[in-house]
Amino acid sequence: MNQIIREEYLGIVGSLFTTLKNNGIAKPLDNAMQTAKEKIISDYGDLNSNEWESLSLEAYSKYGSIDVRKAISIRSSDNVPWFDNKQPRFPYFWHRYEKYLKGIKKWPDKTIETIDITTTEILKYIGNPKSIKSFDKRGLVLGYVQSGKTANFTGLINKAFDVGYKLVIVLAGMHNDLRSQTQLRLEKEVVGTVDRITGEKQGVAAVHTGGTQIETWTTVQDDISSNNAIGIKNLDKPILLVVKKQKDVLPQLIDLLSNSINHSGVNPPTLIIDDEADQASVDASGKKTETPTKINQQIRELLCLFNKKSYVGYTATPFANLLIRADVKHPEVGKDLYPKDFVVALPKPEGYCGPDEYFNTSGYLEDNKPMFIRYLSEKDTVVLDKMRTKDDAELFTEVPETMEEAILAFLLTTAIRNLRGQVSEHNSMLIHTSRLTDVQNSMYEVVNDFYNKLSNDLLYNRKSGYIEKLQEMYENDFVEVQCSFEPSRHFSVYAWEDIYKQIKVIAGKVEVMEINGESEDALEYDKYKENGLNVIVIGGNKLSRGLTLEGLTISYYYRGSSMYDTLMQMGRWFGFRNGYMDLCRIYTSKDIAENFEYLAGVMKKLRDEFEKVAEQGLSPEEYAIKMLTHHTMKVTSPAKMGTAESPISYTGTMQQTRSFEKNKEFYTNNMSAAVEFINSIEQEFTITANNTKYHIAKEVPSHTIINFLKKYKTISSARIVNSKKIADYIINMNEKNRFKRFNVAVVDITRSTLNSQKAIDNGIEPWKVNLGKVSIESAVIRSIDQDKSRGIGVVDLGAIVAAKQEFIDIENRTNDKKTNIELRMNENPLLLVYPLHPQVKSFKKLNINFNQNLVPIGLAFSFPDIVDISDGIENERVKKKENYIYNNTVGKGDRSD
Numbered sequence: 074m075n076q077i078i079r080e081e082y083l084g085i086v087g088s089l090f091t092t093l094k095n096n097g098i099a100k101p102l103d104n105a106m107q108t109a110k111e112k113i114i115s116d117y118g119d120l121n122s123n124e125w126e127s128l129s130l131e132a133y134s135k136y137g138s139i140d141v142r143k144a145i146s147i148r149s150s151d152n153v154p155w156f157d158n159k160q161p162r163f164p165y166f167w168h169r170y171e172k173y174l175k176g177i178k179k180w181p182d183k184t185i186e187t188i189d190i191t192t193t194e195i196l197k198y199i200g201n202p203k204s205i206k207s208f209d210k211r212g213l214v215l216g217y218v219q220s221g222k223t224a225n226f227t228g229l230i231n232k233a234f235d236v237g238y239k240l241v242i243v244l245a246g247m248h249n250d251l252r253s254q255t256q257l258r259l260e261k262e263v264v265g266t267v268d269r270i271t272g273e274k275q276g277v278a279a280v281h282t283g284g285t286q287i288e289t290w291t292t293v294q295d296d297i298s299s300n301n302a303i304g305i306k307n308l309d310k311p312i313l314l315v316v317k318k319q320k321d322v323l324p325q326l327i328d329l330l331s332n333s334i335n336h337s338g339v340n341p342p343t344l345i346i347d348d349e350a351d352q353a354s355v356d357a358s359g360k361k362t363e364t365p366t367k368i369n370q371q372i373r374e375l376l377c378l379f380n381k382k383s384y385v386g387y388t389a390t391p392f393a394n395l396l397i398r399a400d401v402k403h404p405e406v407g408k409d410l411y412p413k414d415f416v417v418a419l420p421k422p423e424g425y426c427g428p429d430e431y432f433n434t435s436g437y438l439e440d441n442k443p444m445f446i447r448y449l450s451e452k453d454t455v456v457l458d459k460m461r462t463k464d465d466a467e468l469f470t471e472v473p474e475t476m477e478e479a480i481l482a483f484l485l486t487t488a489i490r491n492l493r494g495q496v497s498e499h500n501s502m503l504i505h506t507s508r509l510t511d512v513q514n515s516m517y518e519v520v521n522d523f524y525n526k527l528s529n530d531l532l533y534n535r536k537s538g539y540i541e542k543l544q545e546m547y548e549n550d551f552v553e554v555q556c557s558f559e560p561s562r563h564f565s566v567y568a569w570e571d572i573y574k575q576i577k578v579i580a581g582k583v584e585v586m587e588i589n590g591e592s593e594d595a596l597e598y599d600k601y602k603e604n605g606l607n608v609i610v611i612g613g614n615k616l617s618r619g620l621t622l623e624g625l626t627i628s629y630y631y632r633g634s635s636m637y638d639t640l641m642q643m644g645r646w647f648g649f650r651n652g653y654m655d656l657c658r659i660y661t662s663k664d665i666a667e668n669f670e671y672l673a674g675v676m677k678k679l680r681d682e683f684e685k686v687a688e689q690g691l692s693p694e695e696y697a698i699k700m701l702t703h704h705t706m707k708v709t710s711p712a713k714m715g716t717a718e719s720p721i722s723y724t725g726t727m728q729q730t731r732s733f734e735k736n737k738e739f740y741t742n743n744m745s746a747a748v749e750f751i752n753s754i755e756q757e758f759t760i761t762a763n764n765t766k767y768h769i770a771k772e773v774p775s776h777t778i779i780n781f782l783k784k785y786k787t788i789s790s791a792r793i794v795n796s797k798k799i800a801d802y803i804i805n806m807n808e809k810n811r812f813k814r815f816n817v818a819v820v821d822i823t824r825s826t827l828n829s830q831k832a833i834d835n836g837i838e839p840w841k842v843n844l845g846k847v848s849i850e851s852a853v854i855r856s857i858d859q860d861k862s863r864g865i866g867v868v869d870l871g872a873i874v875a876a877k878q879e880f881i882d883i884e885n886r887t888n889d890k891k892t893n894i895e896l897r898m899n900e901n902p903l904l905l906v907y908p909l910h911p912q913v914k915s916f917k918k919l920n921i922n923f924n925q926n927l928v929p930i931g932l933a934f935s936f937p938d939i940v941d942i943s944d945g946i947e948n949e950r951v952k953k954k955e956n957y958i959y960n961n962t963v964g965k966g967d968r969s970d
Contacts, residue, residue, distance in 0.1 A: 146415065148198055154198060217647065238311075248615050252317045308334065309339050413694055425649060469512065490624075585608070765821070771816045818882055856915055880896070904932065
């Protein structure tokens, strides 16, 4: 077949397929292939059947069978998607962006298709901008650190403008570097710009111009300020704003928009994208109705301006966002930013290198250490540990040995990338050891001085000792890793002489920069797009979140954090390292590396939680996502953890209900649940009686207990003895193949108590109870004449379990509690059911018509302690518990801990 015909056919199919798909045409690929066939016949004549079949198969292979990883979506039952199978038309903005990614950025089809599918998924959960009804949607998108979240929300913005959103506001971090970086990117990939002097079309403008124009009120240089926040703006056309989350910026934006809305009468459908949504946006006050923290309040004020608005937070560390109070309704600024309507977890992009790839131990030589981690020497840590305050900056007087090694490694990576044909690509090295600008400044001066001497030595001194060090590192480290790292084995292993030549080429082209609020240096990679920027970056907070270091290969990192989200966001080395992942290194301490490795597991479990909740069809307000805790680190800052509650382990404890509500519905529900439970037990009840009578059934399946606890209600304020939490705990233990069977004991008459003088004096008489197939001779008497009730709506009996009752099912029990606890470890858990006597003082005053078919029902549990045998050492208790926290203002659904 003629190659020209083949290329023309596939070109027509590809272009037309995209157009038809974005315009909502059914069977876009089939239609595109038919049109392409007709065009080929018209231009070249008909082909034979084998040739048409070959072209069709190639077209289907290229455009019809892309295997795309799906996002995980959780949505509220009230948030009905405004479109489903038939998606809206994306006639211009998305179509242009998609072509830009394919034709200019040369992104893989699979990556673009993933962005297309996931942004459409998010779009269906935000409001329909053409709806005649108002809406207020709040959602969260979970990505990976440095994984292309910006590309995703850029796609969402393009689609939002296509379907009718008029105003898009991007809240882009707290520092101007990130805001400017985001503004520049969106100007290229949403707006499309044309150079006023040269006429050069940039970004999506190079694909198409002449359609609807987007107006921007912010520029790469300027945020919303007093200059551009004055006057009345036209809101009846597409507008894009990129602003910082700062308390002096947001009020000016609010004033400008408020005045424009009031003056024009136009209230545009608005989409607010909150990039790094866990930073600054979260209300750290922890209060339900009092004044929230400033940035949070201002974002909510901003949302209150609009009748039709959607708020979508993007983050890779959603811990704080998921711990926001879900029950807040502030009288002035309304609901908090809890993602009540939806949460979407983006799939892991192909080629992404994250915590798993960097920090897991995956068979590197015989010691099984991580492939890309290099530990700092003691000399490095001693020096760095001394620099605690800005006055300590002068202590940094020379480059320590591991930092020197890292700088040499950076020269090697740059040289190797050049030889691999990546000559014009950016190369970056990160040095991040302190948040203090004085320390960074001192380190910059020392490192810059060292590097100048190093480069001169390499260029002009043939006998430089660094040459030998570089050769040793190359041959004993870089070559070895390259040969061990499967994706890089196809690259040539270059001779040392070739590496050395390249080092001499690039040694004088490396810049050392200090990036912080006091430095004049700026990471303007765009200025070096022709030849690439080679840079060693020294900084702190500005480099700890959001800002992308292009071509980052070597990271020298010694700044720990006690918080998951802060530490994870500092991992600027995460991202896409196509063609050079084997060259990447992280120089850090063993403790920090272990913490990152632990966080890799935390994020894996978090995503597993999302998947489980999505499969169960639960909403963000029905289920609180659990988060694995750490013995020293915190999930997020304590100020953001006001709603955090840890699931409770009942292992080795006895739990009892001592408190009861005061309303009849409470007792009616529990009596009904208890009767249903007793009747559902298939095992035979045997009666044992001495002073107290018991009905005992053994080997009852745990699911019977779980179903009972889902219907039985403990008091609403119960934190520990909570029926739902106990049910969740049993479910969790079942997953670990424990507590699959229970013993059940129904407590009956205690004759000595019934015949006591106190019972007689208080008019307590036998009270028969119909408890399903178990008949109770007399209900259990507790707190005959005492009223320990506390607070409104609560009856408190003090206790319901008498001495030794928690071991009543154990046949060889003794009088020694310690011995009985050990015996319980080899026995099933026990559930004690107490039909309680309603004539005692606390219940009698409720004026509820108790009878044989309605009495208060109390419960108690005796759980075995757990013994694990580890490393062949018998009888040694090994505690390896995983503990979690979750949002205690969320979740009436089942929560498996």
